[in-house]
Amino acid sequence: MKNAVEDLQNFRGVLLVDKPHGKTSFSLVSALRKKTGVQKIGHAGTLDPFATGLMILLVGRDATRLSNSYLAVDKEYEAVVQFGTSTTSYDCEGTITSSSSRVPTLSEIEAAVNQFQGTIEQTPPMFSAKKVNGKRLYKLARKGITIPREKVAVTLKTTLLNYTYPLLTLHITCSKGTYIRSVAHDLGEVLGISSHLAALKRTRCGNFHLSQSIPGETLYASL
Numbered sequence: 001m002k003n004a005v006e007d008l009q010n011f012r013g014v015l016l017v018d019k020p021h022g023k024t025s026f027s028l029v030s031a032l033r034k035k036t037g038v039q040k041i042g043h044a045g046t047l048d049p050f051a052t053g054l055m056i057l058l059v060g061r062d063a064t065r066l067s068n069s070y071l072a073v074d075k076e077y078e079a080v081v082q083f084g085t086s087t088t089s090y091d092c093e094g095t096i097t098s099s100s101s102r103v104p105t106l107s108e109i110e111a112a113v114n115q116f117q118g119t120i121e122q123t124p125p126m127f128s129a130k131k132v133n134g135k136r137l138y139k140l141a142r143k144g145i146t147i148p149r150e151k152v153a154v155t156l157k158t159t160l161l162n163y164t165y166p167l168l169t170l171h172i173t174c175s176k177g178t179y180i181r182s183v184a185h186d187l188g189e190v191l192g193i194s195s196h197l198a199a200l201k202r203t204r205c206g207n208f209h210l211s212q213s214i215p216g217e218t219l220y221a222s223l
Contacts, residue, residue, distance in 0.1 A: 009036060011036055013063050014056060014057075016054060016057075017055045017214055017215075017219065018213040019052055019053060019055045020215075021051075025047055028219055029042075036059055038059055042063070045205065049093070050091065051201065052200070053202035054209070055213075058070075073205055074176070075176075076172065077180055078203060079171075079184065080168070081169075082197075083104065083167075084101070086188060088127065088141070090182060090184060091127075094127065099194050104165075109168060112187055113170070115190055121153055121154075122153075123149050123151050125185070126146055127181075130149075156172060156173070159172075167198065180197060184196055
């Protein structure tokens with residue numbers, strides 16, 4: 001992959017990029033358009049600005065036609081859950097809505113994590129691009145509006161990597177449509193404490209791995 005994109009001006013096809021922290025997914029697409037001169041560029045799943053890791057960018061008309069097949073694959077993440085505060089968006093970019101001081105034990109954490117295995121029902125967060133009655137949920141959320149959302153079946157495999165209060169690090173393999181920030185929020189609900197998603201890194205999309213990607217900074221260089 002790295003050798004194939006030494007000259008981005010001539011590149012067409014599937015480009016794997018490690019999105020940097022603080023950058024929007026759209027900024028990667030915009031930078032790549034300037035690098036390649038190609039306007040027809042898509043992606044197979046965005047990441048929030050605070051998140052990092054693997055993004056699949058599709059350069060050229062032939063590549064963008066493959067978007068749906070890449071969107072449907074399962075994904076892997078490393079997620080850091082922070083206990084003690086909950087937010088409007090269920091992640092570190094939201095406004096704090098509640099706080100708690102209770103420190104859960106490791107055995108409590110393990111029992112809670114065990115509830116996020118296999119096929120479960122998950123309520124999409126209000127701060128999401130999901131449409132309900134033709135309206136994007138995040139547009140309503142920004143106006144302070146909350147509406148009922150139907151639960152969606154998702155499949156998870158959640159592994160505890162490290163726990164040192166207030167931070168819990170998880171490895172999550174999940175199906176299409178899973179919201180990791182909802183996992184972080186719901187985990188706190190199970191434990192009876194406030195929580196939110198503090199950090200997120202996507203490490204795999206289907207057969208594509210983060211180790212195959214180029215640094216996202218490459219796209220911004222010399223612009």
